[in-house]
Amino acid sequence: MNKIRVGIYGYGNLGRGVEIAVANNEDMELKAVFTRRDPSSVSLITENVPVVHADKAEDWKDKIDVMILCGGSATDLPVQTPALASMFNVVDSFDTHAKIPEHFSNVDEAAKKASKTALISCGWDPGMFSLNRLYAECVLPNGKDYTFWGKGISQGHSDAIRRVEGVADAKQYTVPSEEAMNAVRSGSMPELTTRQKHTRECFVVAKEGADKAAIESTIKNMPNYFSDYDTTVHFISQEELNEKHSGMPHGGFVIRSGKTSENNSHVIEYSLKLDSNPEFTASVLTAYARAVVRLANEGNHGCKTVFDIAPAYLSPKSADELRAHLL
Amino acid sequence: MNKIRVGIYGYGNLGRGVEIAVANNEDMELKAVFTRRDPSSVSLITENVPVVHADKAEDWKDKIDVMILCGGSATDLPVQTPALASMFNVVDSFDTHAKIPEHFSNVDEAAKKASKTALISCGWDPGMFSLNRLYAECVLPNGKDYTFWGKGISQGHSDAIRRVEGVADAKQYTVPSEEAMNAVRSGSMPELTTRQKHTRECFVVAKEGADKAAIESTIKNMPNYFSDYDTTVHFISQEELNEKHSGMPHGGFVIRSGKTSENNSHVIEYSLKLDSNPEFTASVLTAYARAVVRLANEGNHGCKTVFDIAPAYLSPKSADELRAHLL
Numbered sequence: 001m002n003k004i005r006v007g008i009y010g011y012g013n014l015g016r017g018v019e020i021a022v023a024n025n026e027d028m029e030l031k032a033v034f035t036r037r038d039p040s041s042v043s044l045i046t047e048n049v050p051v052v053h054a055d056k057a058e059d060w061k062d063k064i065d066v067m068i069l070c071g072g073s074a075t076d077l078p079v080q081t082p083a084l085a086s087m088f089n090v091v092d093s094f095d096t097h098a099k100i101p102e103h104f105s106n107v108d109e110a111a112k113k114a115s116k117t118a119l120i121s122c123g124w125d126p127g128m129f130s131l132n133r134l135y136a137e138c139v140l141p142n143g144k145d146y147t148f149w150g151k152g153i154s155q156g157h158s159d160a161i162r163r164v165e166g167v168a169d170a171k172q173y174t175v176p177s178e179e180a181m182n183a184v185r186s187g188s189m190p191e192l193t194t195r196q197k198h199t200r201e202c203f204v205v206a207k208e209g210a211d212k213a214a215i216e217s218t219i220k221n222m223p224n225y226f227s228d229y230d231t232t233v234h235f236i237s238q239e240e241l242n243e244k245h246s247g248m249p250h251g252g253f254v255i256r257s258g259k260t261s262e263n264n265s266h267v268i269e270y271s272l273k274l275d276s277n278p279e280f281t282a283s284v285l286t287a288y289a290r291a292v293v294r295l296a297n298e299g300n301h302g303c304k305t306v307f308d309i310a311p312a313y314l315s316p317k318s319a320d321e322l323r324a325h326l327l
Numbered sequence: 328m329n330k331i332r333v334g335i336y337g338y339g340n341l342g343r344g345v346e347i348a349v350a351n352n353e354d355m356e357l358k359a360v361f362t363r364r365d366p367s368s369v370s371l372i373t374e375n376v377p378v379v380h381a382d383k384a385e386d387w388k389d390k391i392d393v394m395i396l397c398g399g400s401a402t403d404l405p406v407q408t409p410a411l412a413s414m415f416n417v418v419d420s421f422d423t424h425a426k427i428p429e430h431f432s433n434v435d436e437a438a439k440k441a442s443k444t445a446l447i448s449c450g451w452d453p454g455m456f457s458l459n460r461l462y463a464e465c466v467l468p469n470g471k472d473y474t475f476w477g478k479g480i481s482q483g484h485s486d487a488i489r490r491v492e493g494v495a496d497a498k499q500y501t502v503p504s505e506e507a508m509n510a511v512r513s514g515s516m517p518e519l520t521t522r523q524k525h526t527r528e529c530f531v532v533a534k535e536g537a538d539k540a541a542i543e544s545t546i547k548n549m550p551n552y553f554s555d556y557d558t559t560v561h562f563i564s565q566e567e568l569n570e571k572h573s574g575m576p577h578g579g580f581v582i583r584s585g586k587t588s589e590n591n592s593h594v595i596e597y598s599l600k601l602d603s604n605p606e607f608t609a610s611v612l613t614a615y616a617r618a619v620v621r622l623a624n625e626g627n628h629g630c631k632t633v634f635d636i637a638p639a640y641l642s643p644k645s646a647d648e649l650r651a652h653l654l
Contacts, residue, residue, distance in 0.1 A: 020588050024468050101651055121654055128462065130654045131638055132597075135455065137653070138614040138641035139607075141351050185600075260610055261347050264602040270459075273512075273594040279587040280466075287465040307639040307649050311458055314465035322634050324428050326464070327448055327457045 003029040004293050006286075007060060009084060010070035011035050011042055011051075013248070014093065017282025018068050019045055025286060027316045031064050061087050065296075066289045069093075070282075078103060082110040085118040085303075089296045091289050093123040093281060100126070108303035117296035118303045122288045123281040124272055125149070129254050131306050132270040136256035140266060143258020144189045148176035148197060152250025152277060160225045161202055164218050166210030169238055171245040173201040176253060187257040187265040200231040203245050205238045250277035287314045331620050332358040333613075334387060336411060337397035338369055338378075340575070341420065344609025345395050346372055352613060354643045358391050388414050392623075393616045396420075397609075405430060409437040412445040412630075416623045418616050420450040420608060427453070435630035444623040445630045449615045450608040451599055452476070456581050458633050459597040463583035467593060470585020471516045475503035475524060479577025479604060487552045488529055491545050493537030496565055498572040500528040503580060514584040514592040527558040530572050532565045577604035614641045 006022050008015045011033050022030045023046065032050045035042050039051040052060065057067075067088040071077050077094045084090050085107050094103050100121055111118040121127065125147070133145050154174045161170035180197050183190045202219060206212050216233045220226055251272040259265045274280045288306070291313035295304065312322055333349050335342045338360050349357045350373065359377045362369050366378040379387065384394075394415040398404050404421045411417050412434050421430050427448055438445040448454065452474070460472055481501045488497035507524050510517045529546055533539050543560045547553055578599040586592045601607045615633070618640035622631065639649055 017587070024587065097654070100654055101647065104650055126654045128466070128595075131462070133653050134638050134642060134649065135458070138617075138638075139455070139610050260344070260351065260603065260606040264606050266602060266607050267598075267600040268455075269596075269598045269600075271594075271596045273596075275591040275593060276587060279591050280593050283466050283587055290465075305650055305654055307646070307654070308637050310635050310637045311461050311465075312634040315461060319634070320428065322461065323431055323632055326460050327424070327427055327453045327632055327634070 001027070003027055004290060005029060005031040005063060005065045006289060007032050007034060007057075007064040007067040007088065008070060009034045009054065009057065009067050009080065010076065011037075011044075012070060013278035014282055014285075015070035016045065017276070017279040018070060018286055020279060021283045021286035024283070025290070025316070027290070028286070032060055034060075034067075057084065058087055064088055065293045066091060068282075068285050068289055078106070081118065081120060082106045085111040085116050086114045087116070089117045089292050091119045091122055091285050091292055093127070093285060094121045095123065095126055097126070104303050104305070112302045115299075115301050117292050117301050119288050119292050119305065119309070120303060121305055123284050124274075125252065127281075127284050127306055128272070129252065129270070132254040132268075133256070134307060136254070136258075136268045136270075140256055140258030140260070140268065142260070143256050143266075145254060145256035146181075146184045146192070146197075147252065147254050148181055149252040150174035150176045150198065150250065152252070152274070153245075153248055157200065157202075157225055160222060161204060161219055164215055164222075166207050166212075166215050167204055168207045169205040169241055171203045171241060173203075175199045175201055181253060181255065184255045184257060185267055185269065187267055189257055194228045195230060198229060200226055200229045202231060202233045203236050203241055204233055205241050206235055247275065248277045250274050250280075290314060290316065328354070330354055330356040331617060332356060332390060332392045333616060334359050334361060334384075334391040334394040334415070335397060336361045336381065336384070336394050336407065337403065338362050338364075338371075339397060340605035341609055341612075342397035343372065344603070344606040345397060345613055346609075347606060348610045348613035351610070352617070352643070354617070355613070359387055361387075361394075384411065385414055391415055392620045393418060395609075395612050395616055405433070408445065408447060409433045412438040412443050413441045414443070416444045416619050418446045418449055418612050418619055420454070420612060421448045422450065422453055424453070431630050431632070439629045442626075442628050444619050444628050446615050446619050446632065446636070447630060448632055450611050451601075452579065454608075454611050454633055455599070456579065456597070459581040459595075460583070461634060463581070463585075463595045463597075467583055467585030467587070467595065469587070470583050470593075472581060472583035473508075473511045473519070473524075474579065474581050475508055476579040477501035477503050477525065477577065479579070479601070480572075480575055484527065484529075484552055487549060488531060488546055491542055491549075493534050493539075493542050494531055495534045496532040496568055498530045498568060500530075502526045502528055508580060508582065511582045511584060512594055512596065514594055516584055521555045522557060525556060527553055527556045529558065529560045530568055531560055531562050532568050533562055574602065575604045577601050577607075617641060617643065 042051045069092040157172035253271045363381045369378045396419040484499035580598045
């Protein structure tokens with residue numbers, strides 16, 4: 001059987017995660033990694049796989065079954081996914097929720113024109129969490145769902161702290177409130193404010209001589225990022241930050257409670273506890289890359305989301321095997 | 328828009344659950360309930376819905392979009408699902424795991440011959456738990472999954488106790504071991520014996536003058552049902568049994584842990600906490616009934632399982648709405 005030939009477009013944390021995930025799936029092989037950097041400056045984990053400049057991707061049109069895009073949602077993917085969908089079957093992790101309809105429409109047009117299959121907004125949220133929100137809502141229509149994130153590192157919030165005057169380095173953990181989660185699990189369907197759902201914990205390295213009180217106050221009052229939350233700031237040394245906070249753990253919870261009849265309520269809970277956010281996200285992208293290739297082989301083109309893909313397409317096992325062993 | 332016309336075949340706890348679930352879904356209407364009993368002896372919750380003898384089902388071929396089968400897996404469904412799939416789109420909850428391949432093949436043949444769509448083995452296990460086993464395995468191929476059931480009433484085990492000499496009535500709870508679940512959640516991928524995963528708790532009403540020690544010993548040593556488990560037997564009065572143990576709660580956990588790389592492991596956990604096993608099962612069947620009608624309308628016939636159905640088919644919402652609000 002021919003292996004699925006995978007390309008990786010963009011080689012940061014997520015790209016390296018996909019490289020690892022492809023190695024974990026025996027029916028796949030990494031064909032090439034595409035980068036906007038000088039290819040000679042990039043070294044891969046896998047041996048004997050070429051690093052190619054992004055400008056040369058078109059030359060690989062017939063050598064790659066699916067391209068997994070590992071760029072960022074802010075500026076990379078809105079441009080890259082439609083462009084690459086005109087040459088390849090593609091998977092991306094576009095996560096700017098408000099712009100998903102627009103991105104879908106751009107990618108759908110490009111993919112259909114080129115008779116390619118594209119999957120956008122894959123990963124864990126959007127992705128596995130979205131699936132769980134959907135399944136739970138369909139099964140318990142009279143109910144309410146709640147998504148909690150963490151405990152985990154938020155890159156965006158960490159970056160925001162690093163931009164504060166006097167800050168040398170920082171990591172921010174998003175922490176879901178146990179109290180809020182337990183209220184949800186009780187089936188009482190509480191109304192929860194932003195402040196009640198999550199707290200934020202910051203580990204900050206101050207520059208020498210910096211005004212720590214001013215830093216703490218600036219962080220805690222930062223609109224959008226922190227002002228709506230109960231935030232704790234800890235000042236620590238660069239050494240301690242490197243030693244204790246250099247991982248990229250994350251995770252979260254999707255909980256729906258609902259009633260079927262007056263006296264009977266039910267709670268559906270899905271949770272993830274991840275040592276490495278990028279490696280897990282990459283694993284989801286890679287499983288869905290298999291599905292995308294199959295849909296493309298069936299002539300099912302255009303843009304899809306995880307909602308549109310039957311679960312069996314994700315597995316290397318046959319339908320008979322799945323029915324006999326996993327059902 | 329025309330509502331989906333649902334038929335219920337078999338009117339016990341599960342059938343009543345489907346009746347409630349159909350009422351909870353605005354795009355559906357209950358068209359008729361089919362029973363092998365004397366229809367005049369059956370009264371429904373819903374007003375103005377006919378109760379029809381099972382023998383007359385064929386007369387309703389053109390008046391029902393999907394028939395939800397609510398019989399038992401031991402003797403009813405192996406016969407009923409293929410027979411009804413030759414006249415209707417159908418959904419069943421067949422749960423004899425070892426016989427799923429045979430049942431699938433029988434139903435597939437009947438449904439294809441009649442150009443109908445059938446879904447078998449739907450509910451929560453098989454069903455939602457199967458989906459979670461599949462998704463988690465695809466996303467974390469280097470891992471191990473564990474299914475725990477309970478805390479909940481097992482009908483089969485309760486029945487087995489009631490057959491013991493001297494027993495007037497009984498309820499049995501399957502209880503998952505917190506210790507075993509925590510070992511799994513730690514990511515250590517333990518090997519667990521049957522005894523380590525679940526305990527069994529029995530509430531027994533003895534007949535007057537019965538030998539309680541003999542009853543307890545017979546239960547605890549019963550092969551298949553109890554001898555492989557740590558079992559606790561409580562003797563209580565019929566009044567207490569009725570008062571405290573008349574519900575049908577259930578639930579459980581599907582937990583998979585796996586590694587992406589040497590130092591990074593991840594835990595995916597799905598759990599259900601159900602006040603009413605039959606009402607929740609019925610809610611799953613009903614959501615999938617919508618999917619079955621859509622597949623049938625697309626000409627996608629034959630037998631399916633939950634693995635074959637894209638999640639979007641379960642929802643009454645449009646693809647645009649799902650992308651904008653749930654993704």
